[in-house]
Amino acid sequence: MTKTVGIGLMSGTSLDGIDAVLVEIDGMDENVVVRMIDSITRSYSKEIREELLQLCDPSSANLQKICSANMFLGKEFGSVVNELLEKANLVKEDVHFISSHGQTIYHQPFNGENQVDVASTLQIGDLSTLSESTGIAVVGDFRTADMAAGGQGAPLVSFVDYLLFNNPNSSRAIQNIGGIGNVTYVPKNSPSDVTQSFDTGPGNMVIDEIVFRVTDGERHYDKDGEMAYQGQIHQDLLTKLISHEYFQIEPPKTTGRELFGKQFVDDIFNEYNQLSPVDLVATVTEWTAVSIAHSYKQFLVDKGYEINEVIVGGGGSYNPFLIERLKHHLPEMTIYTHEHFHISSDLKEAMAFAVLGYQCILGKYNQIPSATGAQKQVIMGKIAYTQPDALKRIDDLRSVLQ
Amino acid sequence: MTKTVGIGLMSGTSLDGIDAVLVEIDGMDENVVVRMIDSITRSYSKEIREELLQLCDPSSANLQKICSANMFLGKEFGSVVNELLEKANLVKEDVHFISSHGQTIYHQPFNGENQVDVASTLQIGDLSTLSESTGIAVVGDFRTADMAAGGQGAPLVSFVDYLLFNNPNSSRAIQNIGGIGNVTYVPKNSPSDVTQSFDTGPGNMVIDEIVFRVTDGERHYDKDGEMAYQGQIHQDLLTKLISHEYFQIEPPKTTGRELFGKQFVDDIFNEYNQLSPVDLVATVTEWTAVSIAHSYKQFLVDKGYEINEVIVGGGGSYNPFLIERLKHHLPEMTIYTHEHFHISSDLKEAMAFAVLGYQCILGKYNQIPSATGAQKQVIMGKIAYTQPDALKRIDDLRSVLQ
Numbered sequence: 001m002t003k004t005v006g007i008g009l010m011s012g013t014s015l016d017g018i019d020a021v022l023v024e025i026d027g028m029d030e031n032v033v034v035r036m037i038d039s040i041t042r043s044y045s046k047e048i049r050e051e052l053l054q055l056c057d058p059s060s061a062n063l064q065k066i067c068s069a070n071m072f073l074g075k076e077f078g079s080v081v082n083e084l085l086e087k088a089n090l091v092k093e094d095v096h097f098i099s100s101h102g103q104t105i106y107h108q109p110f111n112g113e114n115q116v117d118v119a120s121t122l123q124i125g126d127l128s129t130l131s132e133s134t135g136i137a138v139v140g141d142f143r144t145a146d147m148a149a150g151g152q153g154a155p156l157v158s159f160v161d162y163l164l165f166n167n168p169n170s171s172r173a174i175q176n177i178g179g180i181g182n183v184t185y186v187p188k189n190s191p192s193d194v195t196q197s198f199d200t201g202p203g204n205m206v207i208d209e210i211v212f213r214v215t216d217g218e219r220h221y222d223k224d225g226e227m228a229y230q231g232q233i234h235q236d237l238l239t240k241l242i243s244h245e246y247f248q249i250e251p252p253k254t255t256g257r258e259l260f261g262k263q264f265v266d267d268i269f270n271e272y273n274q275l276s277p278v279d280l281v282a283t284v285t286e287w288t289a290v291s292i293a294h295s296y297k298q299f300l301v302d303k304g305y306e307i308n309e310v311i312v313g314g315g316g317s318y319n320p321f322l323i324e325r326l327k328h329h330l331p332e333m334t335i336y337t338h339e340h341f342h343i344s345s346d347l348k349e350a351m352a353f354a355v356l357g358y359q360c361i362l363g364k365y366n367q368i369p370s371a372t373g374a375q376k377q378v379i380m381g382k383i384a385y386t387q388p389d390a391l392k393r394i395d396d397l398r399s400v401l402q
Numbered sequence: 403m404t405k406t407v408g409i410g411l412m413s414g415t416s417l418d419g420i421d422a423v424l425v426e427i428d429g430m431d432e433n434v435v436v437r438m439i440d441s442i443t444r445s446y447s448k449e450i451r452e453e454l455l456q457l458c459d460p461s462s463a464n465l466q467k468i469c470s471a472n473m474f475l476g477k478e479f480g481s482v483v484n485e486l487l488e489k490a491n492l493v494k495e496d497v498h499f500i501s502s503h504g505q506t507i508y509h510q511p512f513n514g515e516n517q518v519d520v521a522s523t524l525q526i527g528d529l530s531t532l533s534e535s536t537g538i539a540v541v542g543d544f545r546t547a548d549m550a551a552g553g554q555g556a557p558l559v560s561f562v563d564y565l566l567f568n569n570p571n572s573s574r575a576i577q578n579i580g581g582i583g584n585v586t587y588v589p590k591n592s593p594s595d596v597t598q599s600f601d602t603g604p605g606n607m608v609i610d611e612i613v614f615r616v617t618d619g620e621r622h623y624d625k626d627g628e629m630a631y632q633g634q635i636h637q638d639l640l641t642k643l644i645s646h647e648y649f650q651i652e653p654p655k656t657t658g659r660e661l662f663g664k665q666f667v668d669d670i671f672n673e674y675n676q677l678s679p680v681d682l683v684a685t686v687t688e689w690t691a692v693s694i695a696h697s698y699k700q701f702l703v704d705k706g707y708e709i710n711e712v713i714v715g716g717g718g719s720y721n722p723f724l725i726e727r728l729k730h731h732l733p734e735m736t737i738y739t740h741e742h743f744h745i746s747s748d749l750k751e752a753m754a755f756a757v758l759g760y761q762c763i764l765g766k767y768n769q770i771p772s773a774t775g776a777q778k779q780v781i782m783g784k785i786a787y788t789q790p791d792a793l794k795r796i797d798d799l800r801s802v803l804q
Contacts, residue, residue: 051518061465063457067508067524071546075520106469116453120473122465127784128547144473145530145788363793378788382529386547386780391765395800 004397007084008354009077009100011125013179013256014204014315015052016220017043018077019350020084025358028401032163034355038088039347042080055105056257066105066124073103074126078133092135096397099357100125100140107256109152121153127384137390139357142380146367151374154254158184158197158371160352170308173296176349177316179205180256181292184371185300197371198251198299201291202260204316206284209265214277222281225321231282237272241287242294251299252373285322293329313338317345357381361394362401406799409486410756411479411502413527415581415658416606416717417454418622419445420479421752422486427760430803434565436757440490441749444482457507458659468507468526475505476528480535494537498799501759502527502542509658511554523555529786539792541759544782548769553776556656560586560599560773562754572710575698579718580751581607582658583694586773587702587709599773600653600701603693604662606718608686611667616679624683627723633684639674643689644696653701654775687724695731715740719747759783763796764803
């Protein structure tokens with residue numbers, strides 16, 4: 001093994017499934033170069049997705065389910081890695097490390113009233129189980145370290161956005177549209193500590209949940225924006241959605257299923273039960289576009305932060321209706337998807353987590369305090385290896401590169 | 403720093419509080435030598451203990467509480483470490499690592515019916531938060547690695563019992579009496595893989611809960627067996643307790659608050675509400691002694707495994723009534739406490755976890771498959787460091803000792 005080979009794993013809040021990318025990495029910090037070699041995506045089965053949805057909902061999650069699902073997912077992630085290795089015709093000895101985001105089941109960015117009720121986040125998918133299933137050292141469970149330093153534990157990909165998209169001639173908004181939407185603002189020719197980042201609001205989460213319900217579980221998302229194109233935007237509902245208090249909060253800020261999950265969609269259905277399915281889908285898709293555009297104007301442009309280019313990633317970048325509406329609302333900016341930069345919009349987050357894990361192994365900071373609101377830089381991540389040879393491969397990596 | 407200095411942290415299922423020991427360690431594997439330098443114990447406040455009890459109970463635990471308590475405890479553990487350092491007049495630069503058991507909030511040794519419902523265990527007390535609070539690298543969350551290899555995730559201290567108590571002339575039962583009772587059987591002059599271990603049943607958990615209730619929360623345990631000495635053993639209740647199905651299960655086996663928690667004590671109070679408080683305490687204390695003695699006879703002696711000496715540790719070793727009853731039921735064996743071997747009965751588990759963490763950092767196996775039922779040896783533990791100098795100190799340790 002001469003080059004560093006890693007695997008990034010991402011399972012987002014949209015609960016679609018697991019993305020796994022095999023990458024080669026050179027350099028470190030601002031000089032890091034990542035190249036994707038291979039990838040697979042495994043959708044969660046209907047049964048597993050249903051179990052996970054229950055876990056993410058405080059009213060249906062329970063202790064025993066959380067305990068089990070943590071180890072179940074560790075094994076499931078391991079099985080995805082083994083499938084990827086087989087596809088790429090590699091063995092565990094060819095891979096230095098796996099870096100896994102885990103499945104977020106709760107995220108509470110602020111302290112509550114009780115002394116125990118602190119700002120916190122919970123990602124499951126046990127790292128030791130993943131390591132034992134694959135024979136490879138694993139890095140994961142990143143977010144708590146940032147929160148321990150006073151950050152909101154998100155967005156984490158900003159660090160990698162900065163490494164990959166920092167440009168001398170263009171100020172850029174790197175917009176991910178996964179379950180949640182988030183933006184990293186990388187002003188031209190700037191050091192990392194002026195990079196800003198925050199969650200713009202819902203990404204596909206509300207769209208997907210509505211599509212799932214109106215198709216009786218037949219579809220999980222609005223493929224190619226088909227349903228949205230057939231619908232009309234309902235102004236009254238849109239106005240109500242845009243008035244959500246989340247959009248008034250100053251960044252840095254993060255959100256998730258707690259605000260825009262099933263309960264939220266229940267409320268829409270209760271109040272707007274006369275709307276046709278396609279009108280509902282069109283309206284919530286427009287809402288995602290508007291929430292992104294408003295966020296840019298209110299929290300960046302109006303404060304003097306120029307944006308020349310928007311680079312969209314995540315599943316939402318494959319929804320042409322959504323991209324069209326984004327272009328409509330942001331005529332003064334050039335809208336790209338990640339593919340323009342030879343990065344898969346779909347797999348970008350998994351790639352980013354490979355970079356975060358790589359930096360952790362090397363003992364290098366992998367977070368930007370100005371993006372997460374943390375009081376200082378930290379190395380995020382925990383490392384697990386269950387067999388001596390797995391440790392040896394990350395030790396070798398460290399001794400060569402440090 | 404020439405010697406290896408580590409800190410072991412233990413917070414048991416009895417939810418009393420946190421034990422922290424500062425140790426010096428030399429050698430490794432069978433040649434390991436541990437010496438305690440200093441220690442502190444911090445009891446949980448009434449409020450925190452109440453919160454944790456709710457977390458351990460599937461009917462009152464909830465997602466948001468679990469998420470918060472994980473990070474709250476990480477910080478609480480960090481505060482205990484910082485207090486210990488101050489007491490010992492040391493700074494973070496003097497310490498190579500912290501090893502933390504964490505707080506078990508659920509343990510499910512067998513698979514359930516649902517595919518997601520796998521054998522699993524959940525320890526909280528976030529390692530990254532602990533590392534960021536102290537500036538020291540942390541090892542913890544040990545049990546899942548053993549379960550990933552098919553083990554029951556317990557008892558883990560057996561590995562250290564074997565290292566410390568293996569003897570050419572005496573076959574020994576190392577009995578811990580914490581919340582739960584567990585035994586490690588170390589036959590004389592044997593390799594590690596004939597070491598056996600299993601949970602004998604309740605330790606102090608039921609005694610403590612009854613004392614807590616009958617004193618309206620004034621006392622958390624039966625200090626010096628005072629209440630038990632005043633009571634009479636109630637044969638009918640004792641017979642019922644001994645008939646609990648757990649005692650019929652063949653080892654290896656583990657148990658916890660799921661079987662012998664609040665619900666179990668509710669049932670005792672419901673059925674035996676006419677018994678005096680001291681009779682209740684005497685009877686459940688006798689039950690703990692009998693369950694240990696029966697377990698030895700049924701699962702060891704009757705199967706041809708001779709026991710010459712019993713070495714009792716954990717809080718139960720300070721209950722003279724319990725020790726007296728144990729001697730009564732095991733007249734053919736010599737009963738010692740850990741103090742006879744210059745090890746604190748109270749702090750032995752915290753010391754043991756320091757050894758487990760030390761082995762993990764060195765990339766050495768730290769578990770015995772014959773004790774946990776695992777299919778193979780694994781390195782248990784996950785490692786977190788949030789600052790580069792914390793990583794450097796464990797790297798130094800590895801490079802000197804490996």
